[in-house]
Amino acid sequence: MSIEVIFGQQLRKIREERKLSQEELAFRSKLDRTYISLLERGKRRPTLNTIFALTAQLDIAPSELVRMVEKNLDI
Amino acid sequence: MSIEVIFGQQLRKIREERKLSQEELAFRSKLDRTYISLLERGKRRPTLNTIFALTAQLDIAPSELVRMVEKNLDI
DNA sequence: ATGGTCTACGGACTATAGTCCTCGACCGAG
C-alpha cells in the first residue's frame, strides 16, 4: 500500500478516536475541509508542516503518526 | 525556529554523519541535487513521501528524523 | 418530507514542491 493511503487511514483513525469531524479538524488546523477529505482518502501527500499542523490538533506527536505509517506500511 | 529550518539542519547532520555528498544522497533518493541543497537550507518543505525517500537512504526511520525535528523545535 | 450533520467528489483556481540548467566560489591534492 502506498504511503499516502496508509497515512490517510491512520489520520482518519486518530481523528475518529478524538471524535472530531473533518470540518472541525480542518478549522482547528487552519486547513481546508475538502483537503482533510482528500488526505484521508490518500489523494494528497502532506508536507511536513501540514503533518505538524494536524497532529498539534490531534494531541499526538508528529513522529508518532509517522511511526504508525511506517509500521502499517510493511503489512 | 521554523520547522523547515530545523528539518534542514537535522537532514544535513545525518547526511554528513553518513559521509554522503548532497549529490550522492540526491542520486540515491531519486531527487535533484539542488533540491537537497534547498531542503538543508530550510527553503523547502518536504512531503511525507520525500521524507521516506530520504531516510531510506540514510539508514534512519522517518519517524526518527521527525522526532529529531520535534525535539529541536522547542529549543 | 424536512432539517441538520457528515462526508465524497468535482472543477477551477493559487501557492509551492521538486526539476533542470547553469554559473561562481571554495578547498585540498597533484
Added chain:
DNA sequence: CTCGGTCGAGGACTATAGTCCGTAGACCAT
C-alpha cells in the same frame, strides 16, 4: 596554478499541495 569534488544560488519550468466554490448522498432525528 589547475583540476575535480563539493556546495550555494538563481531563473525558468512542471507537477502537485492546498483553497474555495459547489452538489449530492447517507444517516438521524423530528
